Amino acid sequence: MTYRLSQRSRDRMKGVHPDLVAVVERAIQITGIDFTITEGLRTPARQKELVKAGASRTQNSRHLTGHAVDIAAWVDGTVRWDWPLYPKIAAAFKQAAKELNTPIIWGGDWPRLRDGPHFELDRKAYP
Template sequence: MAYALGRGSLAKLTGVHPDLVKVVKRAIEITPVDFQVLEGVRSLARQKQLVAQGASTTLRSRHLTGHAVDIAPLIDRKVSWHWPHYYPLAEAIKKAAKEVGVAIEWGGDWKSFKDGPHWQLPHAKYPA
């Protein structure tokens, strides 16, 4: 089944690095699981709020510079926080990144503080 990004997801890509936008737009075309962009560019005030809530561990998030997005699978049109739903989505996003020639990192691959929705362009190739 083919999916498309909704208006809200497209709006949340405003200000996000064009290479990351390319990945997200290609991923929606090939994903087996529908998804939504939860957040793109983030203000420092929002980042501080997330750190205070324990939802983030840094004030140097790639969201602040437009180098990260949070994406969640939609199951029955609702955001899912269930880890098994993130793996097929991750495969599609990684495949999309490879197809468009963009290096990408997934928070779900991190050794500590795993972050399933988080995708970012690597610091080494995309300095802020």
């Protein structure tokens, strides 16, 4: 089955780097699990709120510069947070990034504080 991004997901990517948007667009075409964009570009105030709430540990988030997006698995019309869904979605993101020659980092690969919904452009290529 081929999925497509909703207008709400597209709106949430406003201000996100075009190379990352292209990866998201390709990933939705090849994923086996539908997903929605929950957040893209953040304001410093929003980032501060997330740190205070414990949802983020840094004030230096890639979201602040439009170099990151967060997604949620969308299954049968419902957001799902089950961990086994996210590596499957990540595989589509990684394949899309490879096809587009756009290096990305998946938060699920981090050794500490794994973040399955998080994808960002690699700082080495996108400082």
